Amino acid sequence: MSILVLGGAGYIGSHTVDHLCSMGYDVIVADNLETGHKVAVNKDAKFYQGDIRDKEFLIKLFQNEDITDVIHFAAFSIVPESMKDPLKYFDNNTYGMISLLEVMKDFDVKHIVFSSTAATYGEPKQIPIKETDPTIPTNPYGESKLAMEKIMHWSDVAYGIKFVALRYFNVAGAKPDGTIGEDHHPETHLIPVVLEVAAGQRDKLTIFGDDYDTEDGTNVRDYVHVEDLAEAHRLAMEFLRKGNESNVFNLGSSNGFSNKEILSAAREVTRKEIPAEIGPRRPGDPSTLIAASDKARKILGWTPKYDDVHKMIEDAWNFKSTHLNGYGEE
Numbered sequence: 085m086s087i088l089v090l091g092g093a094g095y096i097g098s099h100t101v102d103h104l105c106s107m108g109y110d111v112i113v114a115d116n117l118e119t120g121h122k123v124a125v126n127k128d129a130k131f132y133q134g135d136i137r138d139k140e141f142l143i144k145l146f147q148n149e150d151i152t153d154v155i156h157f158a159a160f161s162i163v164p165e166s167m168k169d170p171l172k173y174f175d176n177n178t179y180g181m182i183s184l185l186e187v188m189k190d191f192d193v194k195h196i197v198f199s200s201t202a203a204t205y206g207e208p209k210q211i212p213i214k215e216t217d218p219t220i221p222t223n224p225y226g227e228s229k230l231a232m233e234k235i236m237h238w239s240d241v242a243y244g245i246k247f248v249a250l251r252y253f254n255v256a257g258a259k260p261d262g263t264i265g266e267d268h269h270p271e272t273h274l275i276p277v278v279l280e281v282a283a284g285q286r287d288k289l290t291i292f293g294d295d296y297d298t299e300d301g302t303n304v305r306d307y308v309h310v311e312d313l314a315e316a317h318r319l320a321m322e323f324l325r326k327g328n329e330s331n332v333f334n335l336g337s338s339n340g341f342s343n344k345e346i347l348s349a350a351r352e353v354t355r356k357e358i359p360a361e362i363g364p365r366r367p368g369d370p371s372t373l374i375a376a377s378d379k380a381r382k383i384l385g386w387t388p389k390y391d392d393v394h395k396m397i398e399d400a401w402n403f404k405s406t407h408l409n410g411y412g413e414e
């Protein structure tokens with residue numbers, strides 16, 4: 085009974101693998117290392133390097149190992165990149181899902197926990213956003229993930245492959261002991277970019293737009309700690325192992341922070357000046373994304389431990405200040 089974690093060398097995947105190993109689960113990781121780091125993978129997990137679009141690779145993996153559950157992180161996830169190169173996203177994300185489900189079907193593997201996203205909603209009609217709200221993505225990344233959810237739905241109907249889609253909001257933080265964290269090249273996410281400025285690796289932060297219909301004019305996002313997210317994946321996997329039906333859950337803290345608020349929280353945590361300027365809007369950005377996450381709390385029994393954005397920034401800063409150039413593999 086092994087759990088296969090696809091994309092387990094990435095930011096969220098490595099924290100989830102670490103959590104699963106600490107809970108005594110048998111974990112297999114597969115990752116093509118395009119944006120991930122082998123050193124971030126807990127040593128108790130078995131590692132395979134390969135691409136999920138390579139069916140021969142997947143078939144060998146499912147032949148070699150006794151896989152009962154899949155947790156699927158392996159995808160591209162940068163909103164502005166998807167606006168410039170949508171086909172890259174439909175190929176890796178959406179085609180990757182088809183390749184994976186074909187092999188799961190052939191090997192009779194019936195459980196998949198999937199990294200979905202708040203980007204499936206697009207510009208919300210109401211805040212906080214509920215799982216039943218309309219899904220009209222404003223960028224190809226969100227569209228690729230919504231298509232993946234639909235492909236899983238029909239694979240459940242036809243082949244009985246049960247799924248949990250976890251629509252996460254903005255993920256932040258690092259393992260509090262500072263051993264693993266976020267390391268992307270280049271960084272595009274707000275908190276790691278702000279921390280690169282704090283560390284003197286960038287001159288300034290550019291805030292993308294201050295003319296949105298929000299209190300201070302900058303976008304509002306709901307931040308969730310990566311350690312809480314790791315726990316949610318374990319709970320979702322256990323939910324499927326108990327024989328439950330497929331389901332979709334938001335994962336967020338249900339608190340919104342504007343980009344300006346994140347900047348000032350980072351100034352407090354790091355005690356650095358962090359120069360910033362206002363730039364033009366970034367295409368594809370919805371104005372405000374805040375989760376209603378009571379469904380995950382009620383049905384999965386998820387109880388996030390870290391809903392304070394200062395704690396998320398503090399943990400991210402702890403990793404950053406001890407890994408100035410990330411894991412240093414490149």
Ligand SMILES: NC(=O)c1ccc[n+]([C@@H]2O[C@H](COP(=O)([O-])OP(=O)(O)OC[C@H]3O[C@@H](n4cnc5c(N)ncnc54)[C@H](O)[C@@H]3O)[C@@H](O)[C@H]2O)c1
Nearest residue numbers: 091094095096116117118119120135136158159161199255
């Ligand atoms: N970071 C966020 O705020 C956020 C929010 C919502 C959803 N998500 C989703 O969570 C997942 C993980 O995000 P992350 O921030 O950890 O990203 P990441 O880039 O750090 O991790 C993705 C991992 O998947 C691997 N990978 C990508 N394509 C692959 C392929 N075809 N075959 C094998 N391995 C492949 C990469 O090498 C990397 O290790 C993604 O699916 C993303 O869409 C992230």
Ligand SMILES: O=c1ccn([C@@H]2O[C@H](COP(=O)(O)OP(=O)(O)O[C@H]3O[C@H](CO)[C@@H](O)[C@H](O)[C@H]3O)[C@@H](O)[C@H]2O)c(=O)[nH]1
Nearest residue numbers: 161163201202203253254272273274277290291292303366
């Ligand atoms: O240098 C920067 C970087 C970001 N931002 C802003 O910060 C906010 C957050 O941006 P970012 O950290 O890039 O995250 P999102 O674009 O909100 O997307 C993240 O959060 C989504 C869920 O809400 C996930 O689906 C995506 O995978 C993940 O990248 C947005 O308003 C950006 O415009 C800036 O102003 N300056």
